[in-house]
Amino acid sequence: MSALAHQPPTLASLPRRLAADDLAEIVRSFTEAAERLQATHVVLDGQVRQLTAELAHANEQLRRSQELAALGEMAAGIAHEIRNPLGSIALDVEVLREDVGEVDPKRTLCDRVLRAVRRLDQIVGDVLRFAKDLRIQLAPTPAAEVFDAALEYCEALVRAHGVTVERSDLQATIDLDRHLMTQALTNLVRNAVEAMATRNGERSLMLSTKKSRRALRDGRRAEHVVFRVEDTGGGIGEDLLERIFHPFFTTRDDGTGLGLAIVHRIVDAHGGAITACNTERGARFEIAVPVRPEDRTRRADGRATDSLDAAVSRRIATKSSAWRRDGAVSDRPAAATID
Numbered sequence: 001m002s003a004l005a006h007q008p009p010t011l012a013s014l015p016r017r018l019a020a021d022d023l024a025e026i027v028r029s030f031t032e033a034a035e036r037l038q039a040t041h042v043v044l045d046g047q048v049r050q051l052t053a054e055l056a057h058a059n060e061q062l063r064r065s066q067e068l069a070a071l072g073e074m075a076a077g078i079a080h081e082i083r084n085p086l087g088s089i090a091l092d093v094e095v096l097r098e099d100v101g102e103v104d105p106k107r108t109l110c111d112r113v114l115r116a117v118r119r120l121d122q123i124v125g126d127v128l129r130f131a132k133d134l135r136i137q138l139a140p141t142p143a144a145e146v147f148d149a150a151l152e153y154c155e156a157l158v159r160a161h162g163v164t165v166e167r168s169d170l171q172a173t174i175d176l177d178r179h180l181m182t183q184a185l186t187n188l189v190r191n192a193v194e195a196m197a198t199r200n201g202e203r204s205l206m207l208s209t210k211k212s213r214r215a216l217r218d219g220r221r222a223e224h225v226v227f228r229v230e231d232t233g234g235g236i237g238e239d240l241l242e243r244i245f246h247p248f249f250t251t252r253d254d255g256t257g258l259g260l261a262i263v264h265r266i267v268d269a270h271g272g273a274i275t276a277c278n279t280e281r282g283a284r285f286e287i288a289v290p291v292r293p294e295d296r297t298r299r300a301d302g303r304a305t306d307s308l309d310a311a312v313s314r315r316i317a318t319k320s321s322a323w324r325r326d327g328a329v330s331d332r333p334a335a336a337t338i339d
Contacts, residue, residue, distance in 0.1 A: 055215070079127040086124065090117045126258040134269040136177035138293070143209040143225055144169035146178060150185035151207070157190060158205070161197040168208035174225045175293055176270065181227075184266040187259045188229040188285050195233030195283065202281070206230040214273075214288055222295040224272070224288040235278035244276060263287075271296025 097110035144167075151158070151165065158165060189205065196203040208228045213221050236244065243249050245264045250257035267274045272289035290296050 138175040141176045149182040163203045170209040184263040192231035227287040230284040231282040233282045
Protein backbone atom coordinates (compact mmCIF):
# COMPACT_ATOMS: atom_id res chain seq x y z
CA MET A 1 0.00 0.00 0.00
CA SER A 2 1.37 3.45 -0.89
CA ALA A 3 2.31 6.10 1.66
CA LEU A 4 -0.38 8.39 0.29
CA ALA A 5 -3.04 6.02 1.59
CA HIS A 6 -1.99 6.78 5.19
CA GLN A 7 -2.11 10.58 4.89
CA PRO A 8 -5.01 12.27 6.78
CA PRO A 9 -7.72 13.84 4.66
CA THR A 10 -7.34 17.56 3.97
CA LEU A 11 -10.04 20.23 3.83
CA ALA A 12 -9.74 20.21 0.03
CA SER A 13 -10.25 16.45 -0.10
CA LEU A 14 -13.53 16.63 1.88
CA PRO A 15 -16.87 17.18 0.20
CA ARG A 16 -17.51 20.92 -0.17
CA ARG A 17 -20.90 20.87 1.60
CA LEU A 18 -19.52 19.03 4.67
CA ALA A 19 -16.60 21.43 5.09
CA ALA A 20 -18.80 24.53 4.85
CA ASP A 21 -21.27 23.17 7.42
CA ASP A 22 -18.45 22.34 9.85
CA LEU A 23 -16.92 25.79 9.54
CA ALA A 24 -20.25 27.48 10.13
CA GLU A 25 -20.87 25.34 13.22
CA ILE A 26 -17.40 26.07 14.59
CA VAL A 27 -17.83 29.81 14.09
CA ARG A 28 -21.28 29.75 15.65
CA SER A 29 -20.06 27.76 18.68
CA PHE A 30 -17.08 30.06 19.13
CA THR A 31 -19.30 33.15 18.95
CA GLU A 32 -21.75 31.73 21.51
CA ALA A 33 -18.92 30.77 23.86
CA ALA A 34 -17.40 34.26 23.56
CA GLU A 35 -20.79 35.84 24.31
CA ARG A 36 -21.27 33.61 27.36
CA LEU A 37 -17.78 34.44 28.62
CA GLN A 38 -18.46 38.16 28.19
CA ALA A 39 -21.78 37.86 30.03
CA THR A 40 -20.07 35.90 32.81
CA HIS A 41 -17.38 38.58 33.08
CA VAL A 42 -20.03 41.29 33.44
CA VAL A 43 -21.84 39.28 36.12
CA LEU A 44 -18.68 38.63 38.12
CA ASP A 45 -17.51 42.21 37.80
CA GLY A 46 -20.81 43.45 39.15
CA GLN A 47 -20.73 40.98 42.01
CA VAL A 48 -17.16 41.91 42.94
CA ARG A 49 -18.13 45.58 43.05
CA GLN A 50 -21.15 44.85 45.22
CA LEU A 51 -19.16 42.61 47.55
CA THR A 52 -16.47 45.27 47.86
CA ALA A 53 -19.05 47.87 48.86
CA GLU A 54 -20.76 45.53 51.31
CA LEU A 55 -17.53 44.47 52.97
CA ALA A 56 -16.37 48.07 53.22
CA HIS A 57 -19.62 48.91 54.98
CA ALA A 58 -19.24 45.90 57.30
CA ASN A 59 -15.67 46.87 58.15
CA GLU A 60 -16.81 50.41 58.91
CA GLN A 61 -19.43 49.01 61.27
CA LEU A 62 -16.77 46.92 63.01
CA ARG A 63 -14.36 49.85 63.27
CA ARG A 64 -17.06 51.97 64.84
CA SER A 65 -17.95 49.17 67.26
CA GLN A 66 -14.31 48.82 68.33
CA GLU A 67 -14.02 52.56 68.90
CA LEU A 68 -17.20 52.61 70.97
CA ALA A 69 -15.99 49.71 73.10
CA ALA A 70 -12.59 51.31 73.75
CA LEU A 71 -14.15 54.66 74.56
CA GLY A 72 -16.66 52.95 76.83
CA GLU A 73 -13.94 51.40 78.95
CA MET A 74 -12.24 54.74 79.42
CA ALA A 75 -15.49 56.57 80.11
CA ALA A 76 -16.54 54.04 82.74
CA GLY A 77 -13.40 54.65 84.78
CA ILE A 78 -13.83 58.42 84.61
CA ALA A 79 -17.55 58.24 85.45
CA HIS A 80 -16.94 56.19 88.60
CA GLU A 81 -14.34 58.70 89.75
CA ILE A 82 -16.78 61.59 89.20
CA ARG A 83 -19.85 60.01 90.80
CA ASN A 84 -18.43 59.79 94.32
CA PRO A 85 -17.45 63.50 94.61
CA LEU A 86 -20.81 64.45 93.13
CA GLY A 87 -22.58 62.59 95.91
CA SER A 88 -20.55 64.44 98.52
CA ILE A 89 -21.26 67.81 96.87
CA ALA A 90 -25.00 67.12 96.76
CA LEU A 91 -25.05 66.11 100.45
CA ASP A 92 -23.11 69.19 101.57
CA VAL A 93 -25.32 71.55 99.55
CA GLU A 94 -28.45 69.95 101.01
CA VAL A 95 -27.10 70.65 104.52
CA LEU A 96 -26.36 74.26 103.62
CA ARG A 97 -29.82 74.64 102.08
CA GLU A 98 -31.48 73.50 105.28
CA ASP A 99 -29.54 76.08 107.29
CA VAL A 100 -30.75 79.10 105.33
CA GLY A 101 -34.19 80.68 105.32
CA GLU A 102 -36.85 80.24 102.66
CA VAL A 103 -36.32 83.74 101.25
CA ASP A 104 -32.57 83.85 101.64
CA PRO A 105 -30.78 84.36 98.27
CA LYS A 106 -28.37 81.66 99.35
CA ARG A 107 -31.21 79.12 99.18
CA THR A 108 -31.74 79.98 95.50
CA LEU A 109 -28.02 79.51 94.94
CA CYS A 110 -28.16 76.11 96.66
CA ASP A 111 -31.10 75.08 94.46
CA ARG A 112 -29.12 76.07 91.38
CA VAL A 113 -26.12 74.02 92.51
CA LEU A 114 -28.33 71.00 93.25
CA ARG A 115 -29.89 71.18 89.76
CA ALA A 116 -26.42 71.24 88.24
CA VAL A 117 -25.33 68.28 90.36
CA ARG A 118 -28.41 66.30 89.30
CA ARG A 119 -27.66 67.15 85.68
CA LEU A 120 -24.07 65.95 86.07
CA ASP A 121 -25.27 62.79 87.78
CA GLN A 122 -27.60 62.14 84.85
CA ILE A 123 -24.69 62.50 82.43
CA VAL A 124 -22.58 60.14 84.52
CA GLY A 125 -25.44 57.65 84.49
CA ASP A 126 -25.65 57.85 80.70
CA VAL A 127 -21.91 57.31 80.44
CA LEU A 128 -22.08 54.22 82.65
CA ARG A 129 -25.01 52.81 80.66
CA PHE A 130 -23.03 53.37 77.48
CA ALA A 131 -19.87 51.84 78.91
CA LYS A 132 -21.27 48.77 80.61
CA ASP A 133 -20.70 45.35 79.11
CA LEU A 134 -23.96 44.40 77.42
CA ARG A 135 -24.92 40.82 78.10
CA ILE A 136 -28.01 40.12 76.06
CA GLN A 137 -30.63 37.62 77.15
CA LEU A 138 -32.18 36.23 73.96
CA ALA A 139 -35.75 35.01 73.89
CA PRO A 140 -38.24 34.45 71.05
CA THR A 141 -40.01 37.78 70.64
CA PRO A 142 -42.70 38.87 68.14
CA ALA A 143 -41.15 41.72 66.17
CA ALA A 144 -44.27 43.89 66.36
CA GLU A 145 -44.38 43.68 70.16
CA VAL A 146 -41.04 45.47 70.47
CA PHE A 147 -42.52 48.50 68.70
CA ASP A 148 -45.63 48.20 70.88
CA ALA A 149 -43.49 48.52 73.99
CA ALA A 150 -41.48 51.44 72.57
CA LEU A 151 -44.67 53.32 71.68
CA GLU A 152 -46.06 52.70 75.14
CA TYR A 153 -43.04 54.40 76.70
CA CYS A 154 -43.40 57.37 74.31
CA GLU A 155 -47.19 57.56 74.35
CA ALA A 156 -47.41 60.81 76.32
CA LEU A 157 -44.78 62.50 74.12
CA VAL A 158 -46.49 61.38 70.91
CA ARG A 159 -49.85 62.66 72.10
CA ALA A 160 -48.43 65.96 73.38
CA HIS A 161 -46.97 66.86 69.98
CA GLY A 162 -49.90 65.63 67.89
CA VAL A 163 -47.92 62.98 66.03
CA THR A 164 -49.77 60.47 63.85
CA VAL A 165 -48.35 56.95 64.01
CA GLU A 166 -48.52 54.61 61.02
CA ARG A 167 -47.71 50.94 61.45
CA SER A 168 -46.73 48.20 59.04
CA ASP A 169 -45.83 45.12 61.04
CA LEU A 170 -44.30 41.81 60.06
CA GLN A 171 -45.83 38.79 61.70
CA ALA A 172 -42.55 37.16 62.64
CA THR A 173 -40.74 36.06 65.78
CA ILE A 174 -37.01 36.63 66.32
CA ASP A 175 -34.62 35.91 69.18
CA LEU A 176 -33.95 39.26 70.88
CA ASP A 177 -33.18 40.80 74.21
CA ARG A 178 -36.60 42.40 74.45
CA HIS A 179 -35.65 44.93 77.13
CA LEU A 180 -32.55 46.21 75.34
CA MET A 181 -34.12 46.31 71.87
CA THR A 182 -37.12 48.15 73.29
CA GLN A 183 -34.69 50.66 74.82
CA ALA A 184 -33.04 51.14 71.42
CA LEU A 185 -36.32 51.63 69.54
CA THR A 186 -37.69 53.89 72.28
CA ASN A 187 -34.69 56.16 71.79
CA LEU A 188 -35.25 56.29 68.02
CA VAL A 189 -38.98 56.99 68.42
CA ARG A 190 -38.33 59.74 70.98
CA ASN A 191 -35.72 61.37 68.75
CA ALA A 192 -38.11 61.29 65.79
CA VAL A 193 -40.96 62.86 67.76
CA GLU A 194 -38.71 65.58 69.18
CA ALA A 195 -37.37 66.36 65.69
CA MET A 196 -40.91 66.85 64.38
CA ALA A 197 -41.94 68.89 67.43
CA THR A 198 -39.62 71.73 66.34
CA ARG A 199 -41.27 72.06 62.90
CA ASN A 200 -44.63 73.09 61.57
CA GLY A 201 -46.55 70.93 59.14
CA GLU A 202 -47.18 67.20 58.95
CA ARG A 203 -46.09 65.14 61.92
CA SER A 204 -46.17 61.49 60.91
CA LEU A 205 -44.19 58.65 62.42
CA MET A 206 -43.92 55.52 60.29
CA LEU A 207 -42.93 52.33 62.10
CA SER A 208 -42.46 49.10 60.19
CA THR A 209 -40.87 45.69 60.37
CA LYS A 210 -39.91 43.55 57.40
CA LYS A 211 -37.57 40.77 56.31
CA SER A 212 -34.64 41.47 54.02
CA ARG A 213 -31.53 39.64 52.79
CA ARG A 214 -28.50 41.70 53.71
CA ALA A 215 -24.76 41.35 54.01
CA LEU A 216 -23.21 40.05 57.20
CA ARG A 217 -19.86 41.19 58.57
CA ASP A 218 -18.04 38.43 56.68
CA GLY A 219 -19.59 39.26 53.30
CA ARG A 220 -22.18 36.48 53.27
CA ARG A 221 -25.82 37.38 52.85
CA ALA A 222 -28.49 36.23 55.27
CA GLU A 223 -32.07 36.96 56.19
CA HIS A 224 -32.58 39.87 58.61
CA VAL A 225 -35.51 41.36 60.43
CA VAL A 226 -35.44 45.12 59.85
CA PHE A 227 -37.00 47.64 62.25
CA ARG A 228 -37.60 50.97 60.51
CA VAL A 229 -38.37 54.34 62.14
CA GLU A 230 -39.20 57.11 59.69
CA ASP A 231 -40.36 60.66 60.43
CA THR A 232 -41.32 63.93 58.74
CA GLY A 233 -38.95 66.06 60.78
CA GLY A 234 -36.94 67.54 57.94
CA GLY A 235 -34.03 65.12 58.02
CA ILE A 236 -30.45 65.22 59.26
CA GLY A 237 -27.76 67.47 57.84
CA GLU A 238 -25.59 65.58 55.38
CA ASP A 239 -22.48 66.66 57.29
CA LEU A 240 -23.93 65.14 60.47
CA LEU A 241 -24.97 61.71 59.17
CA GLU A 242 -21.49 60.25 59.69
CA ARG A 243 -21.22 61.67 63.20
CA ILE A 244 -24.58 60.99 64.82
CA PHE A 245 -23.45 57.67 66.34
CA HIS A 246 -20.29 59.16 67.84
CA PRO A 247 -20.38 59.34 71.64
CA PHE A 248 -21.02 62.81 73.10
CA PHE A 249 -22.04 64.27 69.75
CA THR A 250 -25.32 66.15 70.00
CA THR A 251 -27.08 69.13 68.44
CA ARG A 252 -29.27 69.74 71.50
CA ASP A 253 -28.49 72.12 74.31
CA ASP A 254 -29.58 69.61 76.95
CA GLY A 255 -28.36 66.41 75.29
CA THR A 256 -25.49 64.20 76.39
CA GLY A 257 -24.85 62.81 72.92
CA LEU A 258 -24.95 59.23 74.17
CA GLY A 259 -28.44 58.17 73.09
CA LEU A 260 -27.57 56.92 69.61
CA ALA A 261 -24.21 55.60 70.79
CA ILE A 262 -26.06 53.40 73.28
CA VAL A 263 -28.47 52.30 70.54
CA HIS A 264 -25.48 51.36 68.39
CA ARG A 265 -23.99 49.24 71.17
CA ILE A 266 -27.30 47.44 71.72
CA VAL A 267 -27.62 46.66 68.03
CA ASP A 268 -23.99 45.58 67.84
CA ALA A 269 -24.50 43.21 70.78
CA HIS A 270 -27.25 41.53 68.73
CA GLY A 271 -24.87 41.11 65.78
CA GLY A 272 -26.91 43.59 63.75
CA ALA A 273 -26.36 46.93 62.08
CA ILE A 274 -27.98 50.35 62.32
CA THR A 275 -28.12 52.83 59.44
CA ALA A 276 -29.48 56.33 59.00
CA CYS A 277 -30.43 58.26 55.89
CA ASN A 278 -32.61 61.12 54.74
CA THR A 279 -35.88 60.82 52.85
CA GLU A 280 -37.87 63.46 51.00
CA ARG A 281 -39.72 64.40 54.20
CA GLY A 282 -37.42 63.51 57.05
CA ALA A 283 -35.05 60.91 58.45
CA ARG A 284 -35.09 57.13 58.40
CA PHE A 285 -33.34 54.79 60.82
CA GLU A 286 -33.12 51.05 60.26
CA ILE A 287 -32.01 48.36 62.68
CA ALA A 288 -31.28 45.05 60.92
CA VAL A 289 -30.81 41.93 63.04
CA PRO A 290 -29.90 38.52 61.55
CA VAL A 291 -32.68 35.99 61.97
CA ARG A 292 -30.39 33.02 62.64
CA PRO A 293 -28.31 33.23 65.85
CA GLU A 294 -25.34 31.58 64.12
CA ASP A 295 -25.19 34.56 61.72
CA ARG A 296 -24.61 36.98 64.61
CA THR A 297 -21.14 35.86 65.66
CA ARG A 298 -17.81 37.42 64.81
CA ARG A 299 -14.19 36.80 65.73
CA ALA A 300 -13.04 37.56 69.25
CA ASP A 301 -10.80 40.36 68.00
CA GLY A 302 -13.81 42.04 66.38
CA ARG A 303 -12.55 41.66 62.79
CA ALA A 304 -14.55 40.23 59.93
CA THR A 305 -14.26 36.47 59.54
CA ASP A 306 -13.80 36.65 55.78
CA SER A 307 -11.86 38.62 53.20
CA LEU A 308 -12.93 40.02 49.88
CA ASP A 309 -10.95 37.34 48.03
CA ALA A 310 -12.60 34.57 50.01
CA ALA A 311 -16.05 36.07 49.56
CA VAL A 312 -15.55 36.45 45.81
CA SER A 313 -14.14 32.93 45.48
CA ARG A 314 -17.08 31.50 47.38
CA ARG A 315 -19.55 33.43 45.23
CA ILE A 316 -17.84 32.35 42.00
CA ALA A 317 -17.88 28.73 43.13
CA THR A 318 -21.57 28.98 43.91
CA LYS A 319 -22.39 30.53 40.56
CA SER A 320 -20.12 28.15 38.66
CA SER A 321 -22.15 25.19 39.85
CA ALA A 322 -25.20 26.82 38.28
CA TRP A 323 -23.40 27.73 35.06
CA ARG A 324 -21.91 24.27 34.49
CA ARG A 325 -23.87 21.16 33.74
CA ASP A 326 -22.11 17.78 33.38
CA GLY A 327 -18.78 19.55 32.89
CA ALA A 328 -20.04 21.82 30.07
CA VAL A 329 -20.89 25.51 30.22
CA SER A 330 -24.62 26.09 30.37
CA ASP A 331 -26.31 28.00 27.56
CA ARG A 332 -27.75 30.55 30.05
CA PRO A 333 -25.46 32.77 32.13
CA ALA A 334 -26.59 33.71 35.61
CA ALA A 335 -28.35 37.03 36.14
CA ALA A 336 -26.21 39.97 37.27
CA THR A 337 -27.51 39.93 40.84
CA ILE A 338 -26.50 38.48 44.16
CA ASP A 339 -29.07 36.43 46.00
